[in-house]
Amino acid sequence: MILLGLTGSIGMGKSTVKQMFDDLGVPTYDADAGVHEAYAKGGTAVAPVEAAFPGVVVDGAVDREKLSARVVGDKAALKHLESIVHPIVAEARQGFLERARAAGAPFVVLDIPLLFETGGQKAVDKIAVVSAPADVQRERVLARPGMTEDKFENILARQTPDAEKRAGADFVIDTSGPKEDTRRQVRRIAEILTAEGGTNA
Numbered sequence: 001m002i003l004l005g006l007t008g009s010i011g012m013g014k015s016t017v018k019q020m021f022d023d024l025g026v027p028t029y030d031a032d033a034g035v036h037e038a039y040a041k042g043g044t045a046v047a048p049v050e051a052a053f054p055g056v057v058v059d060g061a062v063d064r065e066k067l068s069a070r071v072v073g074d075k076a077a078l079k080h081l082e083s084i085v086h087p088i089v090a091e092a093r094q095g096f097l098e099r100a101r102a103a104g105a106p107f108v109v110l111d112i113p114l115l116f117e118t119g120g121q122k123a124v125d126k127i128a129v130v131s132a133p134a135d136v137q138r139e140r141v142l143a144r145p146g147m148t149e150d151k152f153e154n155i156l157a158r159q160t161p162d163a164e165k166r167a168g169a170d171f172v173i174d175t176s177g178p179k180e181d182t183r184r185q186v187r188r189i190a191e192i193l194t195a196e197g198g199t200n201a
Contacts, residue, residue, distance in 0.1 A: 001100065002107035002197040003123070004189075007115035008130030009159045010152075011141035013175035013182065014111065017130050020186040021109045027100040028109040034089045039064065048084045053077075106197025107190075116160040116168060128189060129169035131162055132176040 006021070006028075008014040021028050038045035039062035049067065050057040056066045071077040093110070100108045109128075112120050121127055132140075141152050166172050171189050175182045 001097075001105055002125045002193050003097075004107055004109050004193060005115050005120060005124035005127045006109050006111045006130070007113060007120075007127065007165065008173075009137065009162050009165065010155050011137040012130045012132050012162070013140075013173075014113070014130040016175065016179070017128075017173055017182065017186060018109065018111045020183050021190065024187065024190050026107065026109055026190060027096070027103070027105050028111060029093055029096045030111045031089060031093070032111070032113060034092045035085060037092070038085065038088050044088050045085055049081070052080055052084060106195075107193040114159075116165055117158070121168060126170040126193065127168060128171040128173055129162075129165045130173045130175055131166055132174065134162070136176050137162075 006014060006018060008017075018028055018030065035045075037043055039049070040046075041060040043061070046057055046060065046062055049062050053067060053070050056063055056070060058066070067081070071081050097108065110124060112118075112124075115121055115124075115127065138152070141147055141155075142149070171185075173182060173185050173189070
């Protein structure tokens, strides 16, 4: 079974592409959703996070804003938080992979926003980078509610440049054209990986 890491900078259309893989029936795992689940009421991260950062749990769930206020700008606190959350998310991902393997999936999609930034490329077999020209990206992001030029520039500064991501990709999915064009690219990748994954399952 092939592990395809799906990534892309802000505003490139990664969520849309993930949905297209979903629509094709490809098993997809969303790293961010895994964290949300762990932070939700009854989630596995609630108790350990509250123990490490008292007061960040509200109504049985981790309040992301309160937690963010505690760790932003504090490297040691952020490292401590990661040491709690990463193993929980890794365990959930492992469960997802085992279920997909048992179901005979030729390949799966791991949606990892910060794939290159966290060294995640070592944990996948292939990489698909969702990309669009810089002016298209800027227009999309600045159209989001509450987004400013400053916020956008700050986010970009923390992300690996798009050109570097494309250089490290096995597949580049260009989302600047019509949706049907993007869907065609996704279908083509699915065909290639289904053929490859089927032979080494």
